[in-house]
Every structure is written in C-alpha cells, then in structure tokens.
Amino acid sequence: MSHNPLLLLRSLGQSIWLDYIERGMLVSGELAHQIKNDGLAGVTSNPSIFEKAITGHEDYDADIARLARCVGNVTEIYETIVIDDIGHAADLFLPVHERTKGRDGYVSIEVSPHLAYETDKTAKEAVRLWEKLHRPNIMIKVPGTRQGLPAVQQLIAKGINVNVTLLFGLGRYREVLDAWMNGLEERDRAGLPLASVASVASFFLSRIDVLVDKQLDSLAGSAEKETASRLRGAAATAYARLAYQIYKETLKSDRWLRLAGRGAQSQRLLWASTATKDSAYSDVKYVEALIGPETVNTLPPETLNAYRKHGDPALRLEQDLTQAAEVPARLTKLGIELEAVAQKLEEEGVKKFIEPFDKLLASLEQRRQKIAARQPV
Structure with a gap:
C-alpha cells in the first residue's frame, strides 16, 4: 500500500485538522474513517460551513421539523x-485528545460573528457554549479583533480552550500571543493548573494572496510590472513563515519559559483558509510550503483529498526566510502595505461570517414557519 502523505505530515510534527463538518459524515462513519486512515486530528467549523451543511443536506430536516414544533426561537x-x-x-x-495528552483532538465552535466587536458579550457567549458542550476537547473560536483579545485573555484564565481566528497580520498576531500569555499568568496567579489549557492562533492565508494579487495585477502596464508579477502569490506564505519565527522567538522568552515550567502548552499556529482560490496555483499551495513542527493545518475536504492524492511532505516552513523577510518591504515599494491589507481582511472576514450566519437563520425561520403552518390548531 502506498504511503498516505497526510500521515507523513504527522511524522513531521504537523497536525491536520478538517475545515468542515456536517451530519452525514458523522453518522456514516466517514469522519471516524478519516481519523483512522488520514491521521485527522481535529475539526474547525464556522458559520459559513454550517450554512452550507444545514441548507445543503436533507440530514437536518427531521431535526428542524422536531425543533420547530417545540422551540419558538x-x-x-x-x-x-x-x-x-x-x-x-x-x-x-x-481518543485522539487522550492519546496526544491534550495536544490534539479538538473540535472548534465559533461564537456568534455578530459579537466580533463586543468583548463582554463574546466572553459570556464563549463560557455558555463551553459549559453547554461540557467536553475537554472543545475549542471556542474567538475573532482576533482588538475587542476579541481581552475576551481571549479572560477565557484562557478560566481554563477554556480558545481558537483565535481571523488573523491576517503580524502585529495582531503578537497581540494575540500577549493576550494568551496574560490569560495563563492570571490563571497561574490564581493557583490554577495550566497544562490542560490549549489554544491555537488561526492565520488565514489564501485571502491575503487574493487581495494582494489583485493590487499587484492593477499595476500591470506600469514600470513595476515585472516586480509585481514576481510577487504574485508570495505574500501569504511569506507572512506565515515570519509568523512562525515570531512563535519560535516567543518560546525562547523568559516569560514563556516561566509558564512552560508551570506546565503550560504552547499556542500553536494554525494555517487556515488553505483552499487555493487562484487556479494558476497548485491546489496544495498552502500545505506544501508551510509544513513545520508544532503547527496545525486545517484543510477543507477538497484540499485534504488533493493532498492525499499528490502531496509531497517535507519540512519547508523555514525555507527561504531571507526572501520571506524581504516580501513586505518589496510590496511597500509598490504601494502595498501588508498590515493595511490585514486590517481590511479582518473587517471583511467578520462580514463574511455574519452574512452566511444571517442567511442560515433566515432559511431556518422559513422552514420553521412552513412547518408551523402545517400543524393542526
């Protein structure tokens, strides 16, 4: 039997999570099969994924009908x-969570995207979801907005696992690391254990290239055309590689070493938005270039299947670091500021989750009303 490239990634220190969930794969045994045969080590979800799953599959009809009869909201x-x-x-x-001693085996659920700019409501909603699910291997997804960061700190201090999502820039990533360590320090001062608290920082990739490439393409015909064409598709990988260097620097800091000595586990970088959006690029572009120890890559089903078929695993995350460090400055010369791109993408990212969330609620409301109308008075 040929080697499954997905299993080889695990041997290189990278965990593969699935960026998708729907009822059919849970009940058919498909997810259990992927855990066993692909070494799948977790799942991430978001409002967009649930909108596709619930509106696109009949598996939910019986539940919706039952709930519509007894739940008004x-x-x-x-x-x-x-x-x-x-x-x-x-x-x-x-079992994955237990076998990896709490390093993997997580399933992420997102707080309502409408709360992205409300610290207290985000924290409150996260606690409620955590208590409702009542399992050690749940991660609550909190957007890494400026208002989300204090919520991250509060949740980590309470011992709640957090997936900090919608990260696009290095400046914000440093702030996330700070909020996460603040939370651990607060927990430590309260005399509470640190070892069971897990967190990942989700860095979104393809969206960076989509926006930067669009700006580079608009320079076509100008004197910078050649430089611009060489920089196409380079921004996201460069930023991810630079983020990993920040992660490694943090692990050498006295502050982190003190927490590690108290049993804390590091907050891994998670590569998200890994489906290639531009057909000019490889369908596994955001997997191959970013393989490195102590990282997670969350893949949508089509990218997971593509990697299983033709992935070529090797440690590449720390290749071309000099070149990666030059990319932001080269883009700046062309008038493209990556931190401004990051801010724009964060704002767009929140909207991109609110829209499917609202669309799904509207669709459920329609179905609820139809069912209610059929009920005998």
Missing part, C-alpha cells in the same frame, strides 16, 4: 443542531 433551533454536531465530532476525537 430560530436561534435556538440553529444552536441545538450545531451543538449536537460539534458534540458528536468531539466524542469521535476524544
């Missing part, structure tokens, strides 16, 4: 369905 219908799927997936991953 469409948000409650949505949450009951989502919590059921997330809980089911977390149970499937519990």
